[in-house]
Amino acid sequence: MxxxxxxxxxxxxxxxxxxxxxxxxxxxxxxxxxxxxxxxxxxxxxxxxxxxxxxxxxxxxPAGDRITAAALDGTLPTTTVADLLRRRREAGLPVE
Known part of the structure; x- marks a missing residue:
């Protein structure tokens, strides 16, 4: 697969x-x-x-206007650095 x-x-x-x-x-x-x-x-x-x-x-x-509007409206999905690092480690990606 x-x-x-x-x-x-x-x-x-x-x-x-x-x-x-x-x-x-x-x-x-x-x-x-x-x-x-x-x-x-x-x-x-x-x-x-x-x-x-x-x-x-x-x-x-192409989605730039939508992303900008969501950021300005406070509705843009976010994540913590800790979650990002954890996901990268789980995926075997570098975290330097």
């Missing part, structure tokens, strides 16, 4: 690099991204890319 992922893995909507992130952002947000990335020290650049990749993924999420 094979396991199927809950969320199918296809090509990511936003490539995990500066070019992919910038292509998704528009106008002032793209300029803000470039300003932050160019001002970042080398050891901070990865964090800047990771944060803006998350922003770009949220911007392109």
């Amino acid at each position: 094979t396991a199927q992922p809950i969320h199918p893995h296809g090509p990511e909507r936003v490539p995990r690099n500066a070019e992919g992130i910038a292509a998704t952002l528009t106008g002032e947000r793209r300029m803000e991204f470039y300003r932050e990335l160019l001002a970042a020290a080398p050891e901070e650049a990865e964090g800047v890319l990771r944060r803006w990749w998350c922003e770009a993924m949220l911007d392109t999420d």
Whole structure:
């Protein structure tokens, strides 16, 4: 028996690099991204890319408006870090 992922893995909507992130952002947000990335020290650049990749993924999420509304309304399902770590351990996933 094979396991199927809950969320199918296809090509990511936003490539995990500066070019992919910038292509998704528009106008002032793209300029803000470039300003932050160019001002970042080398050891901070990865964090800047990771944060803006998350922003770009949220911007392109087909359910993004629904998720944002649920977060603002306080109805977005949440979990504790302890539960998340337990589930990852049970699944054999890293928890570092």
